[in-house]
Amino acid sequence: MTTVATAEEQSVASGRLTGRERLASLAQRRGSIVVLALVVLIASFSFDSFATVGNAQNIAIQSSFLAIVALGMTFVIIAGGIDLSVGSVYALGGVLAAYGIQWGSLVGLLLPLVVCGAIGLLNGVLVAYGRLAPFIVTLATLLGARGLLLAITDEGSTTRLMPRDDWLTKLGQGTFLGLGLPVWITVILFAIGVVVLQRTGFGHSTLAVGGSREAATLMGLPVARNTMLLYLGSGLAAGLAGALAAAYSASGVTIVGEGLELEAIAAVVIGGTLLTGGAGTVGGTLAGVLLLRVIQNVINQIGTLSSHYQSVVSGAFLAVVVAVQAYLSRAYLRGGRR
Amino acid sequence: MTETLTRQNTRIWLRDNGVYAAIVVLVVYNLVFTDNFATVANLNTQLVQVAPILIVALGMALVIGTEGIDLSVGSVMAIAAAILPLYLGYGLLPAIGLALVAGAVCGLANGTLVAVVGIQPIVATLALLVGGRGLALVLADGQLKDIRNDELLNLGSGKALGIPYIVLIAAALAVLVFLLVRYTTFGRQLVAVGGNRSASALAGLPVRRVLMLTYVISGVLAAIAGIVATARLTASDPSAIGNLIELSAITAVVVGGTPLSGGRVRILGTVAGALLMQLITATLIKHNLPDSTAQIVQAAIIVLAVYLQRSRSGGRS
Numbered sequence: 177m178t179t180v181a182t183a184e185e186q187s188v189a190s191g192r193l194t195g196r197e198r199l200a201s202l203a204q205r206r207g208s209i210v211v212l213a214l215v216v217l218i219a220s221f222s223f224d225s226f227a228t229v230g231n232a233q234n235i236a237i238q239s240s241f242l243a244i245v246a247l248g249m250t251f252v253i254i255a256g257g258i259d260l261s262v263g264s265v266y267a268l269g270g271v272l273a274a275y276g277i278q279w280g281s282l283v284g285l286l287l288p289l290v291v292c293g294a295i296g297l298l299n300g301v302l303v304a305y306g307r308l309a310p311f312i313v314t315l316a317t318l319l320g321a322r323g324l325l326l327a328i329t330d331e332g333s334t335t336r337l338m339p340r341d342d343w344l345t346k347l348g349q350g351t352f353l354g355l356g357l358p359v360w361i362t363v364i365l366f367a368i369g370v371v372v373l374q375r376t377g378f379g380h381s382t383l384a385v386g387g388s389r390e391a392a393t394l395m396g397l398p399v400a401r402n403t404m405l406l407y408l409g410s411g412l413a414a415g416l417a418g419a420l421a422a423a424y425s426a427s428g429v430t431i432v433g434e435g436l437e438l439e440a441i442a443a444v445v446i447g448g449t450l451l452t453g454g455a456g457t458v459g460g461t462l463a464g465v466l467l468l469r470v471i472q473n474v475i476n477q478i479g480t481l482s483s484h485y486q487s488v489v490s491g492a493f494l495a496v497v498v499a500v501q502a503y504l505s506r507a508y509l510r511g512g513r514r
Numbered sequence: 515m516t517e518t519l520t521r522q523n524t525r526i527w528l529r530d531n532g533v534y535a536a537i538v539v540l541v542v543y544n545l546v547f548t549d550n551f552a553t554v555a556n557l558n559t560q561l562v563q564v565a566p567i568l569i570v571a572l573g574m575a576l577v578i579g580t581e582g583i584d585l586s587v588g589s590v591m592a593i594a595a596a597i598l599p600l601y602l603g604y605g606l607l608p609a610i611g612l613a614l615v616a617g618a619v620c621g622l623a624n625g626t627l628v629a630v631v632g633i634q635p636i637v638a639t640l641a642l643l644v645g646g647r648g649l650a651l652v653l654a655d656g657q658l659k660d661i662r663n664d665e666l667l668n669l670g671s672g673k674a675l676g677i678p679y680i681v682l683i684a685a686a687l688a689v690l691v692f693l694l695v696r697y698t699t700f701g702r703q704l705v706a707v708g709g710n711r712s713a714s715a716l717a718g719l720p721v722r723r724v725l726m727l728t729y730v731i732s733g734v735l736a737a738i739a740g741i742v743a744t745a746r747l748t749a750s751d752p753s754a755i756g757n758l759i760e761l762s763a764i765t766a767v768v769v770g771g772t773p774l775s776g777g778r779v780r781i782l783g784t785v786a787g788a789l790l791m792q793l794i795t796a797t798l799i800k801h802n803l804p805d806s807t808a809q810i811v812q813a814a815i816i817v818l819a820v821y822l823q824r825s826r827s828g829g830r831s
Contacts (some may be wrong), residue, residue: 248708253662257777273731302817304792306622308820308821309775309820310767310775311583311636311774312816312817312820313817314666315761315764315816316812316814316816316817317808317813318761318811318815319761319810319812319813319815319816320813320814321811322809322811323806323807323810324803324806324810325806325810326804326805326806326809327804327806327807327810331804331805331806338622387641407526423680423786434758438640438643440710441636441637441640442640442644445637451634451636451637452634474818477740482651482652482655482656484648484649484651484652484656485648485652487644487645487646487647487648487651488645488648488649488652489645490643490644490645490648491641491642491643491648492639492641492645492647494637494641494645494789495627495642495645497611497643498633498637498638499627499631499633502631502632502633505557513599
């Protein structure tokens, strides 16, 4: 065999995996998609207003910004890291887009990408070459990026509007085949993400670094460079998502993005990516994002429930999902060891 | 050779005492250059402001000592704050008692997810961070409620010997947690579990119980912080109280020299870390530098603190 076999493939090959264990591993990787399908099915039958074209468009556009952020986060988490700065970087990206558009749409798009990419690069250099803990480094840039945002908006008191006829604003507000352009951008980015993770050397090294950093180093993989690029990617994704969200609302709102990093992490974890690194799927993350947004939508549909229940349900859901994951992976490991 | 040794020693000294040195430097600077710095009123204001962060950071230091993290503290504060006005009708003590019990239950939930189910602390407590805030808002109907209980208001603004009650409470808790870490079996077990969990389990330590108790303590301390903050605010505000306080608390702990990798708890350092961050913000504000600058400076300080800590693990491996 020339390809790298995962532990699971190896045990399948040696015929040690029982039906129950195979089910457990499948539920770990594909569970979020099954749950998403179930929730959508139940909601469609329960609420007339759920399974409408308008509502689907709504959910899609609301999911797209979080999905782009979560895509970058997925790669970082698969490599065993974490990026807490994305919420601030997302907000900064939006403000920079609204700031840069005064010199044209191209500047409006490039300015957030350059600055947010630089913040991601800073994270990456400190984590990969400085060997500092990702949690703390990105916590610091969370504060730093928020500070930068306040500095360029007169301490958050200025909200810049984006002219409606510039193409950057249209990129946020326009539609194609009934779906908003940010949704299509999200779909394209996720398709690229799937290919990068599964079909490129970069993706394979990312998985290897997350599985065991030492082993990846010994294998001669460019661990530090790979890690740095992951944080660069996460910064770029967050900046792009912020710019698109600003274009969608045609203004650079300063108070967005607080807690977005936690939503992104939640989506990634619900999607079946292990926080310990070494395993995960891009498609699962998309399902995780959609699940979070569909749950919010359903609670809005119920109407009589206060909107505060959204976070109660999301939190409870996250706890249940990770508890089930922990149980399944333990059952799976026990089977694999025997 | 001696030169590298000296340099290493300087680094180690900075890592262990840098936070105290920075406080001394800033205090001296402020005494010379800042008007109205060394007044009792200013001192009290600064200490009252930092008290809730410090109380939360004490619990956070314990949790980080076990190689964990508790992101839920802000939401636990909100739950405690939401419970207070609901039960103040039965008297102050029952209301505070219930708020503390709620904090303990939150900690127990975190501890169960971490110690029994085996979920990483960051995700386990993330669930309560998300859900807890919603729960607090549901309890309070999403409303800010004024506190009219005189005893609770007195707790928020009263003083003994010229020192605000809130500061006294925070100081007493800091001493208590310091003694707990330094002189009790639980404290030693906590450090052992954080240093090497599997070795502790093999040595027969009650790993699960230690972890559970650590998260319960963190939950109760967060509830106390919620009560104190509500008393000072003279209103229960579950939507805003404790927002992002987990970040300030983690910062205080890390700047104070407790490594995120566990196995070491520095309570005095944590107190100093919280005071230092407050001092930096206060200094910048007194010199009319905006909030944005304060945040960027804080970010730089955090990176510097972990950079100094890195030298320890670097030297070891």
